[in-house]
Amino acid sequence: MIPASPWSGIELESTPAKERQLRTSESGAEGLRAPRSRSLVALTNDEELLEALESVLANERRLRVVDLETELASALRDPRVGVALIDADKLQSPLAEFTHRLRIDYPGVVLVVAGGPDEQAVIANQVASGEIYRFLHKPVSEQRVKLFIEAALRHQSAGTQREPAAVGGAAAAVTPLVRSTRLPAAIAVGAAAILLTVIMGAWALFHTAPAVDAGGPRAPAGSRAPALPRDARLAKANAALARGELVTPVGASAAELFAAILRDAPDDPDAREGLGKVIDQLCSLAEREVAAGRLEEATRYLESARRLDANQVRVAFLTTEIAKERERATASASRAAARARAAAEAAAKAAAERSPEPPDEAAAVSDTPQ
Numbered sequence: 001m002i003p004a005s006p007w008s009g010i011e012l013e014s015t016p017a018k019e020r021q022l023r024t025s026e027s028g029a030e031g032l033r034a035p036r037s038r039s040l041v042a043l044t045n046d047e048e049l050l051e052a053l054e055s056v057l058a059n060e061r062r063l064r065v066v067d068l069e070t071e072l073a074s075a076l077r078d079p080r081v082g083v084a085l086i087d088a089d090k091l092q093s094p095l096a097e098f099t100h101r102l103r104i105d106y107p108g109v110v111l112v113v114a115g116g117p118d119e120q121a122v123i124a125n126q127v128a129s130g131e132i133y134r135f136l137h138k139p140v141s142e143q144r145v146k147l148f149i150e151a152a153l154r155h156q157s158a159g160t161q162r163e164p165a166a167v168g169g170a171a172a173a174v175t176p177l178v179r180s181t182r183l184p185a186a187i188a189v190g191a192a193a194i195l196l197t198v199i200m201g202a203w204a205l206f207h208t209a210p211a212v213d214a215g216g217p218r219a220p221a222g223s224r225a226p227a228l229p230r231d232a233r234l235a236k237a238n239a240a241l242a243r244g245e246l247v248t249p250v251g252a253s254a255a256e257l258f259a260a261i262l263r264d265a266p267d268d269p270d271a272r273e274g275l276g277k278v279i280d281q282l283c284s285l286a287e288r289e290v291a292a293g294r295l296e297e298a299t300r301y302l303e304s305a306r307r308l309d310a311n312q313v314r315v316a317f318l319t320t321e322i323a324k325e326r327e328r329a330t331a332s333a334s335r336a337a338a339r340a341r342a343a344a345e346a347a348a349k350a351a352a353e354r355s356p357e358p359p360d361e362a363a364a365v366s367d368t369p370q
Contacts, residue, residue, distance in 0.1 A: 088115030
């Protein structure tokens with residue numbers, strides 16, 4: 001049985017919580033009437049996260065920042081608050097118990113938790129069951145904060161906050177996300193490079209003069225040029241990672257280059273770390289697509305990560321999240337279809353009731369002059 005939280009039931013006269021009011025054209029009285037879905041309270045002192053939040057929230061939305069668990073409890077009594085973001089680094093109470101109690105005491109508030117892989121593991125079941133709407137892994141990027149917070153605000157505004165049975169989130173590695181927006185360009189460049197190589201090879205095959213046997217020593221049949229030194233191969237792999245060439249172009253992607261090093265030296269720590277970063281970025285891209293509702297693109301990124309490491313914990317979480325998002329999308333489509341059928345039936349019935357009755361043929365015959 002989960003014990004009552006230390007802040008449950010405490011009445012606070014006033015709190016010294018820092019409150020950031022974004023610029024707005026609305027009057028003060030109008031701000032007090034702001035609906036719940038337009039306000040967010042954040043328990044954090046992470047300046048990078050706060051800057052991202054302030055840039056994400058629109059002018060009409062209100063952001064309140066608190067420093068203590070008791071201040072968060074007081075802030076959530078405000079009916080304008082629709083989303084609570086909890087930085088796990090600020091908690092004194094056990095994370096799982098704290099968020100579980102919040103979910104019970106404030107069922108209408110959407111919970112988002114920010115933290116690292118350890119915190120992700122602690123609340124894994126709550127994320128999978130929907131007690132926690134999203135898990136935002138740190139360090140954060142403004143783009144990811146924007147996607148997650150806007151999705152949470154829409155979720156609360158639509159009144160779809162569910163009893164525990166919701167969508168999961170995903171986070172694992174603590175490595176910074178290198179923005180990878182060049183994958184389509186990399187695919188095109190890789191395809192062009194392969195085509196050019198084939199053309200040049202064919203030209204060389206038919207135009208190269210036969211070599212003259214000078215009687216010198218010959219390389220053994222099937223020999224190949226010596227491999228690059230390990231450090232040079234690692235530098236090449238890291239450069240591909242920095243360019244965002246995660247799984248393309250074929251033969252020169254970061255994933256393949258790190259994997260090639262590991263084939264020769266399975267315990268190479270730098271190559272292992274590099275391959276882990278590739279998986280982390282693929283999962284982050286999948287996570288971004290899930291938050292934007294693009295499940296097919298998310299699945300494509302996820303499958304690339306799964307091929308590199310099917311047992312990676314973040315891959316497992318994203319698999320659950322995408323499955324639940326698909327279920328929710330299917331249920332939403334079914335409800336929309338049912339509403340459309342009901343509306344069509346109602347319209348047909350109304351049209352039938354408005355149409356005039358056909359004339360009585362017997363009466364028409366009797367009224368005809370003889």
